[in-house]
Amino acid sequence: MCGIVGYVGREEAAPILLEGLGRLEYRGYDSAGIAVCTGKQLSVHKAKGRLRILSDMLDGGRLVKGCVGVGHTRWATHGAPSDVNSHPQVSRSGKIAVVHNGIIENYAELKAFLQEQGVPFTSETDTEVVAQLVEYFYEDGKVDILEAVGRCLHRIEGAYALGILCADAPEQMIAVRKDSPLILGFGDGCSFLASDVTAILRHTRRVAYLDDGDTAVLTREGVQCYNYLMQPIEKTVSYVDWEIDAAEKGGYEHFMFKEIMEQPEALRRAVFPRIRDGEVVLEDLSLTNKYIRGLHKLYIVACGSSYHVGMVGKYNLERILRLPVEVALASEFRYMEPIVDEHTLVVVISQSGETLDTMAALREAKRLGAKILSIVNVVGSSIARESDEVLYTWAGPEIAVATTKAYTTQLAVLDLLGLYLSKILGTMDAAERRTVLDEMLLLPEKMEKILEKKEDIQYFASRYFNHNSVFFIGRNIDYALGLEGSLKLKEISYIHSEAYASGELKHGTISLIEEGTLVVALGTYGKLFDKAMSNIVEVKTRGGDVLALTTESRQEEMAKTANGVIAIPDAHPMLMPSLGVAPLQLFSYYVALMRGCDIDKPRNLAKSVTVE
Numbered sequence: 266m267c268g269i270v271g272y273v274g275r276e277e278a279a280p281i282l283l284e285g286l287g288r289l290e291y292r293g294y295d296s297a298g299i300a301v302c303t304g305k306q307l308s309v310h311k312a313k314g315r316l317r318i319l320s321d322m323l324d325g326g327r328l329v330k331g332c333v334g335v336g337h338t339r340w341a342t343h344g345a346p347s348d349v350n351s352h353p354q355v356s357r358s359g360k361i362a363v364v365h366n367g368i369i370e371n372y373a374e375l376k377a378f379l380q381e382q383g384v385p386f387t388s389e390t391d392t393e394v395v396a397q398l399v400e401y402f403y404e405d406g407k408v409d410i411l412e413a414v415g416r417c418l419h420r421i422e423g424a425y426a427l428g429i430l431c432a433d434a435p436e437q438m439i440a441v442r443k444d445s446p447l448i449l450g451f452g453d454g455c456s457f458l459a460s461d462v463t464a465i466l467r468h469t470r471r472v473a474y475l476d477d478g479d480t481a482v483l484t485r486e487g488v489q490c491y492n493y494l495m496q497p498i499e500k501t502v503s504y505v506d507w508e509i510d511a512a513e514k515g516g517y518e519h520f521m522f523k524e525i526m527e528q529p530e531a532l533r534r535a536v537f538p539r540i541r542d543g544e545v546v547l548e549d550l551s552l553t554n555k556y557i558r559g560l561h562k563l564y565i566v567a568c569g570s571s572y573h574v575g576m577v578g579k580y581n582l583e584r585i586l587r588l589p590v591e592v593a594l595a596s597e598f599r600y601m602e603p604i605v606d607e608h609t610l611v612v613v614i615s616q617s618g619e620t621l622d623t624m625a626a627l628r629e630a631k632r633l634g635a636k637i638l639s640i641v642n643v644v645g646s647s648i649a650r651e652s653d654e655v656l657y658t659w660a661g662p663e664i665a666v667a668t669t670k671a672y673t674t675q676l677a678v679l680d681l682l683g684l685y686l687s688k689i690l691g692t693m694d695a696a697e698r699r700t701v702l703d704e705m706l707l708l709p710e711k712m713e714k715i716l717e718k719k720e721d722i723q724y725f726a727s728r729y730f731n732h733n734s735v736f737f738i739g740r741n742i743d744y745a746l747g748l749e750g751s752l753k754l755k756e757i758s759y760i761h762s763e764a765y766a767s768g769e770l771k772h773g774t775i776s777l778i779e780e781g782t783l784v785v786a787l788g789t790y791g792k793l794f795d796k797a798m799s800n801i802v803e804v805k806t807r808g809g810d811v812l813a814l815t816t817e818s819r820q821e822e823m824a825k826t827a828n829g830v831i832a833i834p835d836a837h838p839m840l841m842p843s844l845g846v847a848p849l850q851l852f853s854y855y856v857a858l859m860r861g862c863d864i865d866k867p868r869n870l871a872k873s874v875t876v877e
């Protein structure tokens with residue numbers, strides 16, 4: 266979603282800002298802009314469309330002079346993508362420039378107030394209200410810019426990460442955070458601001474995370490932070506230890522492909538340190554056995570692919586824990602009056618750790634008395650910091666908008682959590698748990714085998730890439746897997762696609778099956794294989810073209826009926842979705858490639874969804 270980069274130092278700011286914004290492109294955006302303090306004036310440049318347009322306009326930043334500046338990539342919420350609606354938004358005198366991630370909920374009311382005072386507006390954005398309101402408090406000259414920002418914060422409601430420049434204070438930048446991530450970076454003789462650490466990693470690895478209500482004043486000499494009462498505070502400095510290369514393509518054509526191929530390694534990182542002597546070791550957890558034995562249910566809350574992980578988890582964890590496991594879309598959770606109390610463990614799943622809906626659900630669950638355990642990829646992210654317990658997925662930075670390695674590692678970590686709890690609850694046969702754990706250690710190798718056969722999947726993609734509608738069907742964990750396969754396909758190839766529990770077809774959807782309709786039938790769950798076969802026959806009878814996914818041991822049988830078969834290594838049923846997802850990811854990738862889609866940045870989508 267929107268991205269922020271800020272720089273206060275001795276070098277020319279514009280090239281640094283443009284380079285930093287380039288590293289945030291993966292988050293999804295529709296326009297970009299920068300503001301730089303040039304003497305006692307602000308030099309503001311904005312352009313709709315790709316960052317390259319802005320960069321070319323400014324000769325890579327060389328046309329803009331000044332060592333203090335802020336940049337932004339915008340993903341439109343209030344007002345269509347356009348040059349004028351892009352950030353930075355500037356106050357009427359041109360003295361104050363603001364970049365903003367999030368939404369100002371009461372902007373209409375504030376705008377009306379300011380208009381009554383004679384303030385003219387040029388954009389349709391909620392952000393312009395912040396710039397104009399800061400100026401409104403500042404322009405009488407009785408308060409300094411920090412005080413004016415403080416007054417503005419008392420009036421605005423909603424979620425915001427703000428970077429603010431004032432032409433009268435050209436040596437500094439002000440940053441504010443509420444419900445939208447913002448990171449400070451510390452360099453030698455310079456300070457940085459970013460919504461995502463990848464934007465500044467080339468310059469510094471020393472960072473600090475702003476908390477809700479924090480304000481920071483960045484200068485060359487360092488950063489002074491204040492809490493919501495504007496009392497000075499010290500922030501803990503963390504060291505980012507992953508390599509910038511991990512966030513670069515490294516010779517691959519697309520991040521998505523690179524990240525698909527990184528899955529074996531990501532699984533090793535997520536799983537291996539957590540299995541010792543045939544048992545799960547979750548050193549990062551501090552849940553007591555008493556608390557675990559007192560649980561009445563688990564509630565999994567997440568969005569998109571992370572929600573699909575939760576759907577697999579429902580089948581797997583309910584079976585081994587003999588506890589109700591509910592799964593809710595985070596965007597629905599807080600409006601459905603969920604039955605949650607201190608005997609509910611709420612498992613929040615989020616790759617980015619910044620998804621606003623998920624964060625809101627987390628807070629609601631906390632308010633209702635539940636303990637929050639989050640499964641998160643981005644260390645230090647907001648969700649991680651607000652959770653009682655965190656299990657990191659250690660998948661490394663995921664740049665492509667469509668998630669791949671984060672899904673796989675989330676699933677592995679959720680399975681590990683289930684196996685861990687099952688031991689304390691005594692609800693799973695110890696020998697079976699041991700088998701699952703032994704097999705989890707084989708997942709990376711099996712995944713490598715699948716990825717080695719990518720050309721087979723490429724072949725199926727070439728056979729089906731010009732279909733306009735696809736159905737994914739499966740039962741039990743195969744249904745949950747189908748949800749992810751279908752989402753992957755639709756989000757990057759723009760092919761209409763739906764996932765159904767196979768048994769539901771006959772209740773309506775089968776009327777859509779006609780000669781040549783592509784149905785991806787998932788039959789990896791051995792226990793229900795025969796039922797999967799019956800559904801495939803139903804589809805074929807109506808003219809459907811069936812591409813099936815099954816295990817190597819069932820491949821031959823499946824080939825007798827399906828039009829095409831993708832086979833993956835056999836494994837314990839619990840683990841089949843962890844393997845089965847890889848060919849579905851590859852299928853989507855190749856289909857999108859053949860259709861000429863923008864794979865890493867699909868239209869209308871953002872990597873980190875920080876609006877409701």
Ligand code: F6R
Nearest residue numbers: 569570571615616617620667668
């Ligand atoms: C799909 C995808 C999204 C995310 C969803 C939640 O490929 O990536 O559906 O899974 O936006 O994001 P996180 O996991 O960051 O909360």
